[in-house]
Amino acid sequence: MNILVVDDEVEVADLIEIYLKKENYQVYKYYESKDILKLLDKVKIDLAILDVMMKDMDGFSLCKKIREKYNFPIIFVTAKVEEGFKIEGLTIGADDYLTKPFEPLELVARVKAHLRRYKEYNEIPKENVIDFRGIVINQDTHEFYFNEKKINLTKIEFAIMWYLCQNRGNVVAVDDLFKNVWQEKYFECDNNTIMVHIRHLREKMHDTSKNPKYIKTIWGVGYKIEK
């Protein structure tokens, strides 16, 4: 994660740098705002911390310029206490605004919060399809294919199958399975219920209980679907 820090108060910039480096961020520290735009062309910045009042160019103008091309989170840091400035900052495209003197740890926490969001949105959406050993299970479409053949599963059968597939290769304890499939609907479940569902699943996959090829029984523990 690359973080840009621009502040013409040398001590402040240095302090921020120290705290960020402690968290293993790569810090690009500048005491003036010129050359910043050139830097952005070269380095992929993930978040910027800007001072509002600087000699050569104020932070607001810089922020606007950045926003013309880039979309990473921007945090303003300033000695200005005036409310109007905060609001202006947030309005022109900044994501946060801190007033000096600020607690460095708070700045770090805010940096993390913004990066979490930023990353979250820029990451590929999580997988809703699991595909292995002739099994394709799709949560969006609620479909289950077994050796290219579509098999209808009921709601609970599907939930059990999905959970087993998510944990394919690993044993899933009966309790665990229950908790995940039934959520907190009931507090207890005769695990015979699960057994019956497992049997149905095995039937639908033409699998046998003795020597099963897919849903295996782990005695005294639970079930497992082989990877």
Added chain:
Amino acid sequence: MNILVVDDEVEVADLIEIYLKKENYQVYKYYESKDILKLLDKVKIDLAILDVMMKDMDGFSLCKKIREKYNFPIIFVTAKVEEGFKIEGLTIGADDYLTKPFEPLELVARVKAHLRRYKEYNEIPKENVIDFRGIVINQDTHEFYFNEKKINLTKIEFAIMWYLCQNRGNVVAVDDLFKNVWQEKYFECDNNTIMVHIRHLREKMHDTSKNPKYIKTIWGVGYKIEK
């Protein structure tokens, strides 16, 4: 935009409400945290403002609970000045943290900034015409063609159809459908209402309920229109 406000200090909650309403946000105001999770199932909330210290459940626990299922921005507001609280709040999934007394305009500015981000990332490039399998549905003209033939749909029928078509190929849970079609209008809906509308839609498409070609029933889950 629907904004949830939870604060057991009545005056604070009321004040926030006033400012947000001025900006034309739809505000859901609560003085206690119970029932919040139920609300979230029914209404599509876009941002939440939570108090940290409340009688029945502290804001942090509520935040965690919300984050298990939802992803909208959360702003904490509190009288606590302790730095540790700020940091904890931001760490457990909140997006911002304001200390009372705060300038209402700043809160509004922050709300806007967060919503801007949130929307930006969640807006799917919007299509106004969906065309597949002999179905053409156009949101701009509010027209629905089925096998080249224009079919009149009522407002709600159209909304349901549109949502199903947007998610064509995927199951749409009844709750989900309800939340998206009725927005925040009613808090509860006998899902029989949806069933009746589905029936009408199927009738207009000369589709049958058993063995339907278009709107399929996924037992215990919802409906799906095949791609």
Added chain:
DNA sequence: TTTTGTTATTATTAAACTATGAAAAGAAGA
């Protein structure tokens, strides 16, 4: 081998969900 604890099977019962027809309530337009 017997006992014990766990899993499998089967059939039955109960519950949950969906469909439908009709009517009431509500909204919109003439």
Added chain:
DNA sequence: TCTTCTTTTCATAGTTTAATAATAACAAAA
């Protein structure tokens, strides 16, 4: 206001699914 169209509600019927209970089969330990 009256009429018409839309939406919701109600009662009921039909269907699917899930839970239960009883019994059989099995594996591991004593």
